[in-house]
Amino acid sequence: MNRRKLVEITGIVQGVGFRPFVYGLAHARSLSGWVCNDAHGVTLEVQGDEPALDDFLHALTHALPPLARIDRCTVTDRTVLPDERGFAIRQSQPAGDACACISPDQGACPACLADVANPLDRHYRYPFTNCTHCGPRYTIIRRLPYDRPATAMADFAMCPRCAAAYRDPLDRRYHAQPVSCPECGPQLTLRGPDGRPLAEREAALAGAVAALRDGALVAVKGMGGFHLMCDAADAAAVARLRALKRRARKPLAVLCRDRRQAEPLVQASEAEWQLALSQARPITLMRKGKAALAPNLAPGVPYLGLFFPYTPLHQLLLEGCDRPLVATSANRSGAPILTEGEAVLRELGHGLDLLLD
Ligand SMILES: [Zn+2]
Ligand SMILES: [Zn+2]
Incomplete structure (x- = not known):
């Protein structure tokens, strides 16, 4: 039997790859619904049969992305939407009383350092390479929710290849707000x-x-x-x-x-x-x-x-x-x-x- 849950999460859940993580969990279990950032953290609604939902909720709190931290997670029953198909990452809700936690700046991850060392990669020797799992956060944020227009990167328009990575939920740089490359980012x-x-x-x-x-x-x-x-x-x-x-x-x-x-x-x-x-x-x-x-x-x-x-x-x-x-x-x-x-x-x-x- 289908059920639908509203899940509200606070903690360090913005700018750490949390939405693509939720997307991946829902997708793998054929659940429908949506996820978005808001002023308090991340909110999602998810729908499907009961065992898959239980499994999803367990994975949500036990297999976190490396930089994420959950402080509070509340789950509420919702009315099932019979016609809903697929799982979506929604646009952030504008901040009211913003109180979400922000990740501190993070050291470069091994995958990004490998890109910087690889002459065949477009980030080769690019000093500001970063991804969803590493790079600046706190330093570049001007307001919440944490999205590119609210960061010091707002003035740097993404090139087509960075934009494609930014939009692809399966890419390591999906929604990495400071994403950039030699073609479009800051320079020394x-x-x-x-x-x-x-x-x-x-x-x-x-x-x-x-x-x-x-x-x-x-x-x-x-x-x-x-x-x-x-x-x-x-x-x-x-x-x-x-x-x-x-x-x-x-x-x-x-x-x-x-x-x-x-x-x-x-x-x-x-x-x-x-x-x-x-x-x-x-x-x-x-x-x-x-x-x-x-x-x-x-x-x-x-x-x-x-x-x-x-x-x-x-x-x-x-x-x-x-x-x-x-x-x-x-x-x-x-x-x-x-x-x-x-x-x-x-x-x-x-x-x-x-x-x-
Ligand atoms: Zn990285
Ligand atoms: Zn670029």
Whole structure:
């Protein structure tokens, strides 16, 4: 016998691939209905025979997409609609009193990093590659519900291939709001300390890499704001960075390309490596190892704060530099991180060599 249920879910369910997940579950069980984002989370109605519905509801709460989290799920009976066919993903309802949870920014997933490394993929070496399971979220959202026009990506019109991926419920980039590629998305610009543009795209990246290898101090726009970066083995560069940041002695974190590059620098347990390499890419404190970096990096403490690239841009930078880099938030000690290139140049430009925007 057919039944129909209304399901209302709150938690981290927007911008994490939740609607295509629901679509897939319903489709696989030949259930009809619809799903949409609203100001509180996700709402759906689903209809079909009872065993399939029970199975659907179990899977809904037990096989979540990697970044999703359910805080509350209420299920209510509804009147069966005898003529309904198929399952649809509906347009978001405009926000009333918006109170949905937003996912934090997420480190690049292995599939996206593979695209960036693949010369045959259209995202090859594109520093802003992302998908439904990774990339910026909180940083780019201006209002709810979370849809592209409500993000910092609103000004970037998708190219036909990105638009096709965005519309295909079976694509890894379905409804990934920041989806973009070299043809349609944001691009890198390398600027001098006076703000003058020096290079674009791949040449901007190459210019930043060459300067960092040469001991320069470079501000790099990351996911949540700018970092100050320099060669972690170059004591003179680290001293300049400390003076600019007005941070005399507090330890600075080090960004490493991968575990192999980091291993000589620290003595860490397997659990510490797993934590450092998890998708959130936290700065992880590890006991210092035999190989030493600049002595003024973390003076007088037995630990080193280490982290790994969390965007394709950081991955490309670290591959190019082929050495560990200091990466610390671009701000005076104690002040909030700077998120706009102009502000970085205004406050720190006198002591910077370059800015990768
Ligand atoms: Zn991804
Ligand atoms: Zn595109």
